[in-house]
Amino acid sequence: MVGEYRGTMIIGRVGLDSSSRIAFQSHAHSDHFVSGEVIFSTRATKHLSHLRKGGFYRETEFGKTFYLGDYKAKLYPAGHMLGSAGIKIWLENGTLFYTGDTKWYKLRTAEKSRFPRADFLVIEATFGVPVFTFPSPREAEKKLVAFVEEALDRGRRPTLYVNQTGKAQEVMKILEVHGYTVRPSRTMLKVARVYTKFGIRFGNVDKDGDVVLRSYRSPRVENSLSPWELMVSGFGGLKLSNHADFWELMKIVEKVKPEKIFTVYGFADEFAKILGGLGYEARPIGRDQVLPKS
Numbered sequence: 500m501v502g503e504y505r506g507t508m509i510i511g512r513v514g515l516d517s518s519s520r521i522a523f524q525s526h527a528h529s530d531h532f533v534s535g536e537v538i539f540s541t542r543a544t545k546h547l548s549h550l551r552k553g554g555f556y557r558e559t560e561f562g563k564t565f566y567l568g569d570y571k572a573k574l575y576p577a578g579h580m581l582g583s584a585g586i587k588i589w590l591e592n593g594t595l596f597y598t599g600d601t602k603w604y605k606l607r608t609a610e611k612s613r614f615p616r617a618d619f620l621v622i623e624a625t626f627g628v629p630v631f632t633f634p635s636p637r638e639a640e641k642k643l644v645a646f647v648e649e650a651l652d653r654g655r656r657p658t659l660y661v662n663q664t665g666k667a668q669e670v671m672k673i674l675e676v677h678g679y680t681v682r683p684s685r686t687m688l689k690v691a692r693v694y695t696k697f698g699i700r701f702g703n704v705d706k707d708g709d710v711v712l713r714s715y716r717s718p719r720v721e722n723s724l725s726p727w728e729l730m731v732s733g734f735g736g737l738k739l740s741n742h743a744d745f746w747e748l749m750k751i752v753e754k755v756k757p758e759k760i761f762t763v764y765g766f767a768d769e770f771a772k773i774l775g776g777l778g779y780e781a782r783p784i785g786r787d788q789v790l791p792k793s
């Protein structure tokens with residue numbers, strides 16, 4: 500999500516969510532798509548990406564050491580969507596952990612995130628300011644169900660606007676758990692079929708479903724929504740987010756205990772300043788950034 504502030508992160512000749520001959524792709528959102536001769540990713544990320552793009556993907560498993568070019572590396576579940584991964588890399592002068600897009604709290608359709616210790620931390624800052632304080636996924640879920648119930652009680656069909664990859668499947672699963680049928684878009688269904696290959700089934704798809712799921716639009720659309728329509732996003736009316744909010748990002752920082760922090764995406768400048776104020780050595784990184792490797 501949030502493609503405008505795209506960092507290009509290269510270490511040696513290896514790209515982190517950046518195109519390079521050898522590249523690592525953290526997850527299957529299109530603003531993280533990369534090209535390269537070899538793209539390292541999880542198996543789920545490979546299958547989900549192949550719905551939209553080609554490319555030679557080398558599958559890697561969580562927790563297993565592998566070599567990303569010259570560097571020893573290991574993937575950790577990022578909790579952002581199915582297959583999303585952070586990566587720890589052993590450099591000459593210490594270890595680096597790149598979060599990709601990440602979530603501290605467990606979502607129903609994503610693996611539980613894990614964060615290792617590392618000397619350098621490259622952390623996403625999509626919601627890197629304290630104004631972004633989200634309810635826990637379970638609280639957000641209650642609000643979602645209350646909204647759906649209210650609409651149905653009044654004889655209206657609720658419509659939810661969601662990102663078609665990841666968020667749509669999370670919402671489908673939540674509604675299934677609470678006994679509602681859904682009418683997703685064709686794209687959402689295609690993505691859901693890949694989730695099913697990885698054991699996440701959806702038994703509530705119905706072409707006359709209780710709840711209509713539509714593709715996420717820009718936050719500006721929010722003003723023109725009817726009372727029975729809701730944007731499910733950290734930027735929307737219902738803050739069920741698959742990104743860490745500010746406080747979750749702080750928990751990640753405390754867990755990784757880095758000596759130096761680099762912030763990327765979204766509120767990278769602001770988050771780095773806040774971290775600086777808290778005594779961390781932090782700076783934002785932007786386009787065409789070559790990370791220090793020695």
Ligand SMILES: [Zn+2]
Pocket residue numbers: 500526528579600
């Ligand atoms: Zn993402």
